[in-house]
Amino acid sequence: MIASTVGRLMLAALLTLAPGLSPLRADTLPLEDRLAETIPARMALDDVPGVVVVLIERGAAVWTAAFGFSDPETDRPMTEDALFRVESISKPVTAWGAMRLAETGRFDLDAPVSDCLTRWQPPAGTPLITGRQLLSHSAGVGLGDYAARYAPDAPRPRLPTHLAEDFAMIGAPGAQFAYSDTGYNLLELAIEDCTEEDFSALMGREILVPLGMARASFDWSGAEMPVGHDLHGQPVAPYLYPGRGSGGLFATAADIARFAVAAMAGADQDVLSPEGIAALHRPGVPVGGLFSVAAEGYGLGHFTEVLSDGRAAVWHGGQGYGWMSHLHMVPETGDGIVILSNSQRAWPLFAAILRDWSESLGVEQVGMARVLWAETAARATIALLIAGAVLALWLAFRGRPRRHVTRIGVGGIAAALMLWPLWAAAQDYLFLFSILPGLWPWLGVASALCGIGLTAIAIGPERRT
Incomplete structure (x- = not known):
C-alpha cells in the first residue's frame, strides 16, 4: 500500500516536472516567434515576473519585446523602456x-x-x-x-x-x-x-x-x-x-x-x-x-x-x-x-533564451545555456530519490537489518537526506537556488522521502527469516 502510494507520487512528480522543461516547438520558426513561445512558458515555470529582450543582427537592434509584469502586485505591465x-x-x-x-x-x-x-x-x-x-x-x-x-x-x-x-x-x-x-x-x-x-x-x-x-x-x-x-x-x-x-x-x-x-x-x-x-x-x-x-x-x-x-x-x-x-x-x-x-530566479529562463538564440546562429549552445544541464541532472536525481524511497519502504516492510552497524549507517544517511533541505530552506542564498529555482524544492522533497524510507529501514522491526 505504501509503495503503491509513493509510486503514484513519483509518477505525478515526473509528469509535473516534465512539461515546459523541454518545450516542443518548431525549429523552423523565426527566432522572434520561438522566443514568444519559450519566454512565457519559462517565466510561468520559474515564477519570473518580467523580462525585456533585445535581438541584435548585423550590428543593429531588430526586435525588442517586454513580457510579464513590472509589478505583479499592481498588475503594472513590463515595458520595453523599463529602467x-x-x-x-x-x-x-x-x-x-x-x-x-x-x-x-x-x-x-x-x-x-x-x-x-x-x-x-x-x-x-x-x-x-x-x-x-x-x-x-x-x-x-x-x-x-x-x-x-x-x-x-x-x-x-x-x-x-x-x-x-x-x-x-x-x-x-x-x-x-x-x-x-x-x-x-x-x-x-x-x-x-x-x-x-x-x-x-x-x-x-x-x-x-x-x-x-x-x-x-x-x-x-x-x-x-x-x-x-x-x-x-x-x-x-x-x-x-x-x-x-x-x-x-x-x-x-x-x-x-x-x-x-x-x-x-x-x-x-x-x-x-x-x-x-x-x-x-x-x-x-x-x-x-x-x-x-x-x-x-x-x-x-x-x-x-x-x-x-x-x-x-x-x-x-x-x-x-x-x-x-x-x-x-x-x-x-x-x-x-x-x-x-x-x-x-531568471537564470534558467536566460539559458532557454540563449539556447534558442544559439540555434538561430547555427551553432551549438553558448556556454550560459548549459545552466539547463542542471535541470536534466536534477530531474534524474529526483526520479532516483523517489525510486529509492519506494525501494526503501518496501525493504522496511520486509524488516530492518539485524546488524547494528548497518542500521546506524542507514540512519545517518537518512538524517542527511532529510536535514539538508531544511538547512537549505533557511539560507538566504545558495547557488542551487539560482540554477534550479523551480526544481530545488522538488529535489528537497524527494530527498526527504528517500530519507523517510531509509529511516523506516533503520528503526523498523527486525527482518523476518
Missing part, C-alpha cells in the same frame, strides 16, 4: 571607461593603481596591482561583500571606507582568474583619484552619452523602475552599493543594446579605437571553477568563448538581489542579445 539595475553588466561598461582614459592618456592600465590612489591605499605589503589586472580579474583580489546594500536615502560608507573593510588579497597578482567585485571598486577609486572627477559624471560624459545610452547612469535618479524579486519571489526594495563600477549601472535594454552595437566590427563610434575594443575582447586569462562551464576566458571586462563554428563571442551577465541581466555578442558578425529581468 533596470543591470548589475555586473556594469563591468564591461566600466572597462570601456578605463580603456577610453588609457587611449586618451589619462590612465595607465599597466601602472600600479597605488600611483593614483590618494584617499585610500592597500595595506602595507600588498603586491603592486595594475588596472589591467583589475579589469581581467587577475589581480588576486577577493570577491568582496556583494551583500553590502543600502537604501537610496540611507547613509552608506564612502568608497574608501568600504574598501578599507572589504579589500583582501587571495592570490598573487597575475597568477589566475578570481572574480572580484572589490577589484572593480578599487579600479573605480583609482579612476576618480587619477582624474579628480566623480566616476558617474566621467562615465556619463565619456561613454554613456557618446554611445547614445540616453537613460543609463551610474547614479540613482529615483526614476520609476520595475519591482525586483528575490529567489523566493518576494519584492525587493531599491538599493545601492558602496561602489558603482562593479554593479551600479542603471539602464534600459535599449541602452545596453546600443552599448553592444558600439562594440561590433565596423561600428560607427569614436569613443574607442578598433584596437582598444579588440583589447577588451581578447582573452587574457583562462577561467576556472564554475565559470569554466559557461566561459573559456576573460578579457578586460568581458567573458570570452569560441562558438562551435569558430567565431569569437564575448558576454557578461549580472546577478543582484532581485535583478538579473545578460549580454551576449558575436562582434565579427554583429549578432547579439540583451536580456534584463526583475527577478533573481
